[in-house]
Structures are given as C-alpha cells and as structure tokens.
Amino acid sequence: DTGSAAAVPIDPRFDIAYVTPVTIGTPPQTLQLDFDTGSSDLWVFSSHTPTSQIRGQEIYTPDKSTTSKLLDGHTWSITYGDGSASRGNVYTDNFTVGGLAVASQAIQCAQQVSSSFTTEESIDGLLGLGFSTLNTVNPASQLTFFDNAKSKLGSPVFTADLKNKQAGTYDFGFIDKAKYTGEITYVPVNPDPGYWTFTSSGYAVGSGNFSGSPITGIADTGTSLVYLPTAIVTAYYRQVQGATNSRNYGGYVFPCSATLPPFTFGVGETKFTIPASYMSYAPVTDGSSTCFGGLQSSSGIGVNIWGDVALKAAFVVFNGANPPTLGWATK
Numbered sequence: 001d002t003g004s005a006a007a008v009p010i011d012p013r014f015d016i017a018y019v020t021p022v023t024i025g026t027p028p029q030t031l032q033l034d035f036d037t038g039s040s041d042l043w044v045f046s047s048h049t050p051t052s053q054i055r056g057q058e059i060y061t062p063d064k065s066t067t068s069k070l071l072d073g074h075t076w077s078i079t080y081g082d083g084s085a086s087r088g089n090v091y092t093d094n095f096t097v098g099g100l101a102v103a104s105q106a107i108q109c110a111q112q113v114s115s116s117f118t119t120e121e122s123i124d125g126l127l128g129l130g131f132s133t134l135n136t137v138n139p140a141s142q143l144t145f146f147d148n149a150k151s152k153l154g155s156p157v158f159t160a161d162l163k164n165k166q167a168g169t170y171d172f173g174f175i176d177k178a179k180y181t182g183e184i185t186y187v188p189v190n191p192d193p194g195y196w197t198f199t200s201s202g203y204a205v206g207s208g209n210f211s212g213s214p215i216t217g218i219a220d221t222g223t224s225l226v227y228l229p230t231a232i233v234t235a236y237y238r239q240v241q242g243a244t245n246s247r248n249y250g251g252y253v254f255p256c257s258a259t260l261p262p263f264t265f266g267v268g269e270t271k272f273t274i275p276a277s278y279m280s281y282a283p284v285t286d287g288s289s290t291c292f293g294g295l296q297s298s299s300g301i302g303v304n305i306w307g308d309v310a311l312k313a314a315f316v317v318f319n320g321a322n323p324p325t326l327g328w329a330t331k
Ligand SMILES: C[C@H](Cc1ccc(C(C)(C)C)cc1)[C@H](NN)c1nnnn1Cc1ccc2c(c1)OCO2
Pocket: 017, 034, 036, 037, 038, 039, 079, 080, 081, 082, 084, 116, 117, 120, 123, 220, 222, 223, 301, 305
C-alpha cells in the first residue's frame, strides 16, 4: 500500500505550520493535522475538549463512530518545547492518510489544550512521526501511524516535500522520483531518544566559505524555524544590516527591508541552500516593519532543530528501516 496527502501552509503569508487532511472513524470524520516528525503522539481536538478551549477547530467525536473503542484506563499528557501542552484520554479507531488505512490506530483525544492550541484555529491536532518510544500514553505507550502502517508499505519510508508558501506533499511507502533532482544522500539516524537525529556536515553564510564543522540536530517538520548553535547564528546575522538579538521578541530581528544572505548546510557531500526569502520568517507583529529571523539560536532549547525553514529547501526521506536513515535531495 501507499499514501499521499497534501501539506498545506496554515497561513498563506508565513509558513508557521502545515496541515494535512486525515479521516478518523466510520463514517469518516475529516480533520486537519500538523504532521510532526519531532514528536510521537497522535492527538486531536475532540468531543471531550471543553468548548471554551475550541475556537473553530474540527473535532473527532468517537461516539459518532461505529468503529471507535475506548482504550480503557489510558491517558496521555504532553508538553512541547515551546511550552504548548495538551492531555486527555485514548480511543482506537480506523484512520487514513491519503488513501493509506490503519485499523485501530490510537487516537489521543484532548480533554485539555493550552491557549496556543486554542488560538491556532487551523490545526485540529498533531500527528507524531517521531519514534514511538516518545509516545506519552500511560500505562501502555502507543504506536505512531507510521509504525502501524509500516507492515503494509512497499518500502518502510515516508517523504516530506514541504514548500514555501504553497502546498507540498507527504508520501508514505514510496519515493517519488519526480519530486527531487540528482541523487538522494542518505545519512545515519540516531533514534535515541526518539527524534530523527542526524549530523549535518557543516554550513556557509551567503557566499562565505563552507565551515566543515559537524552539526548534530533533529529533522523536525513540526517546528517552523531552524535553531542552531549561537556561533553559527551570530555569524549569520553579522551579515544583516540592523539585526539585533531582541530579548523583547525572544530572538534575532531585523528591518524587514534588510538584505539577507542565503544559508547553506551540508548533508554528506551534498549542499542545500536556504534562499534568503526563507530566512525572513514574519513581521514580529502584524504590519510591523521589524521581521523575525528564520534562523535562531538553539542555546535555550538543548537540541539543534532543522525545522520547516530548512526542510522546505530539500526533499527528505524518513527511512524507517532498521537501522533508520535520513535521505536528502535537492529539488
Ligand atoms: C514546538 C513543536 C510542537 C508544536 C507544534 C505546533 C504548535 C502550535 C499549533 C501551537 C503552533 C505548538 C507546538 C515542536 N514539534 N516537534 C516541538 N515539540 N517539542 N519540542 N519541539 C521543538 C521545539 C522545542 C523548543 C522550541 C521550539 C521547538 O520552538 C521554540 O522553542
């Protein structure tokens, strides 16, 4: 079997996050989920979510599905690195992504979500594509959609083809040659503690020389920006007129009119250049002439993160074979 579904930016102006349609239950209920390779819980706004915490999101109502089953006594609770959080109970039900079906997928139903989820009206939940070891369901952790689907897939892979300010694609079970150019460079993945962790072979700022210092980090479709060591980030913003590290806005900002250099990162022998246009993330507040950078320091996070700003510049293969690897190709 295979599956293929669109990854649609939730805001046409800035690539804050991408949502992908999924169906849950019988008859199918369609929700738009944020596919997140940096976490491993599949949770949804639901009939168990207080209405005061719902603002326009679609919800999953297990009682309306003839195939839903309560996973009795199981609960979950997750806090994300940006401080967002949610918790609730668990059902199993039929689940499909782009024509790929999994029977009795664990569906974590929110009974509580933080305000950041309530205010993000276009996101009806998250679909974790990290390793199942990160799943928070107690007393028995549950498998991700990808782990459940793997045995049905021709090849145990999924690919991310995220795009700048337009819809991209998540494919499951196959690698679409039409989506990339040249060869795919595969690099080792460390699945411990559960992220798609790999080592980049170095970086360059603009047309500067390439620094071959290895950078270990995670490939994270659920994070908007790129978070790297402070030394790299300061080297980048030294090339941006008027850039400052703003405590007020929590990161590097610059005049939206500034000329930004592109940013190049290496994977094995292959080099990926993030165009300057991707490196300006968004105005700090609507209409402001101060812009927030797409590259920020990872010093407060504890892990380097190759988020959407970087992933948009490549075609990425998440290879769930044993051992797992990451494939990167230009496009
Ligand atoms: C933050 C997302 C998870 C999420 C996605 C979307 C949302 C909203 C819908 C409300 C927009 C909230 C949360 C990320 N996913 N792997 C994540 N989950 N756990 N760690 N990370 C990576 C990290 C960690 C720390 C950081 C960060 C990033 O940005 C700023 O500081």
